Amino acid sequence: MDSDAIILGKTTTIVRCERKRPKHSGDILYVPLSFDKHALMEYMKTRLIRILKSEFLKLKKNGNFYIVGEIDFELVRKFRDRSILSMLKGSTILVREDAIKLTRIEIREVLVHELAHIFSKHHDEKFQMAMRYIGGKQRRLPIQA
Ligand SMILES: [Zn+2]
Incomplete structure (x- = not known):
């Protein structure tokens, strides 16, 4: 399930994928599949x-x-x-x-x-x-x- 968030003034799409750590690239933030709302907030x-x-x-x-x-x-x-x-x-x-x-x-x-x-x-x-x-x-x- 993808969602959007505003990060550093830019609308960013949050994409869950097979990764261990989050990676911000352009206007996409790739996060691990396990990332829930709480984990995302901690990251931010x-x-x-x-x-x-x-x-x-x-x-x-x-x-x-x-x-x-x-x-x-x-x-x-x-x-x-x-x-x-x-x-x-x-x-x-x-x-x-x-x-x-x-x-x-x-x-x-x-x-x-x-x-x-x-x-x-x-x-x-x-x-x-x-x-x-x-x-x-x-x-x-x-x-x-
Ligand atoms: Zn003041």
């Missing part, structure tokens, strides 16, 4: 965490900002306020697990936004400046408040 979560970490490393490499200590990532099913996609809690960036639907650029934007909150709790001037430093020139429009 692992994928999202990996993307968050790799985008974070890329931002850090740009070297426009410096953070003392570690930043952790945690996925949450949903926030009490359903309109919230991500949140900074201490040094942990909480991200809603369905954020895997967003494009890579949008995920990066979520990251830039939350990282900027390390420098300011509010969406003030200082925050805007932090976003510019962290995100660099490639920044797109902010996608959330």
Whole structure:
């Protein structure tokens, strides 16, 4: 039984086949026959965490900002306020697990936004400046408040 899912901004067809591990190729995600809804969700979560970490490393490499200590990532099913996609809690960036639907650029934007909150709790001037430093020139429009 095949189904569709939105992964990284693209409608992706999930095809079950004789494979041991999932493989994403173009707009098809091949998964093992044994993959049920739960396994698929776990795969998506692992994928999202990996993307968050790799985008974070890329931002850090740009070297426009410096953070003392570690930043952790945690996925949450949903926030009490359903309109919230991500949140900074201490040094942990909480991200809603369905954020895997967003494009890579949008995920990066979520990251830039939350990282900027390390420098300011509010969406003030200082925050805007932090976003510019962290995100660099490639920044797109902010996608959330
Ligand atoms: Zn914010």
